Amino acid sequence: MQPILFTSGLTRNYETGTGGSLKVLKGIDLVVRRGEVVAIIGPSGVGKSTLLHIIGALDRPTAGTVEIDGQAIFEGDEHQLARYRNTEVGFIFQFHHLLQEFTALENVMMPALIAGVKRSEARKRAASLLRAVKLESRAGHRPGELSGGEQQRVAVARALMNEPKLLLADEPSGNLDRASAEELHRLLWNLSRKAGQTIIVVTHNMRLAQLADRIIRLEDGKIVEDKQNEK
Ligand SMILES: Nc1ncnc2c1ncn2[C@@H]1O[C@H](COP(=O)(O)OP(=O)(O)OP(=O)(O)O)[C@@H](O)[C@H]1O
Numbered sequence: 001m002q003p004i005l006f007t008s009g010l011t012r013n014y015e016t017g018t019g020g021s022l023k024v025l026k027g028i029d030l031v032v033r034r035g036e037v038v039a040i041i042g043p044s045g046v047g048k049s050t051l052l053h054i055i056g057a058l059d060r061p062t063a064g065t066v067e068i069d070g071q072a073i074f075e076g077d078e079h080q081l082a083r084y085r086n087t088e089v090g091f092i093f094q095f096h097h098l099l100q101e102f103t104a105l106e107n108v109m110m111p112a113l114i115a116g117v118k119r120s121e122a123r124k125r126a127a128s129l130l131r132a133v134k135l136e137s138r139a140g141h142r143p144g145e146l147s148g149g150e151q152q153r154v155a156v157a158r159a160l161m162n163e164p165k166l167l168l169a170d171e172p173s174g175n176l177d178r179a180s181a182e183e184l185h186r187l188l189w190n191l192s193r194k195a196g197q198t199i200i201v202v203t204h205n206m207r208l209a210q211l212a213d214r215i216i217r218l219e220d221g222k223i224v225e226d227k228q229n230e231k
């Protein structure tokens with residue numbers, strides 16, 4: 001079966017401002033199969049977020065390719081990239097980035113509305129996703145009226161709104177207390193096992209990493225370890 005994600009020779013350099021160049025990623029070759037849950041771990045500053053942002057087309061590589069379902073994403077124009085970002089990948093960040101002036105339901109609906117889905121349909125699907133993350137009773141709350149863990153669950157529902165091929169999560173529980181983190185991990189776990197969602201999650205949390213099928217360790221800009229989790 002064709003892999004869902006294929007990266008080849010990904011590098012990312014940043015200009016340092018003093019004429020130098022910081023080489024963050026130094027050739028990342030990665031294959032992820034459909035339905036796989038992959039945890040990416042490694043020390044701070046090693047390039048985990050950079051890698052995730054490139055896979056999600058929030059950033060561009062200095063060199064190398066990213067293919068999703070056989071399509072080289074950076075070969076498309078800006079319009080295709082925007083479509084890819086909005087409909088093929090879902091993002092969950094450490095800080096949820098919910099829109100403060102909108103309710104939980106409206107926040108979840110947003111990606112579908114941007115993609116041109118009818119309002120009534122978007123509302124129906126958003127409500128069912130809020131039910132799935134156990135927040136149906138908070139649909140009308142604004143982010144400021146929700147706990148941190150609840151806000152993060154809204155962000156999960158929003159990330160799933162357009163049924164992304166690939167769910168990308170960057171420290172999704174990094175900002176939560178232990179109980180809320182556990183709840184979020186359970187949620188991601190259920191999602192991946194029941195729905196067969198492909199997930200790449202960057203985390204410092206080894207409890208979350210242990211739930212994955214596979215753990216990849218980045219060090220010095222490279223993949224230094226790639227192992228299947230024992231189940
Ligand atoms: N826009 C930028 N311009 C210059 N350097 C950057 C930029 N973004 C990130 N970097 C540098 O690239 C390196 C990798 O950053 P990245 O955010 O990918 O690390 P990370 O592995 O996610 O770390 P953490 O675990 O702390 O989140 C860091 O040294 C950072 O300082």
Ligand SMILES: [Mg+2]
Nearest residue numbers: 048049050170
């Ligand atoms: Mg990071």
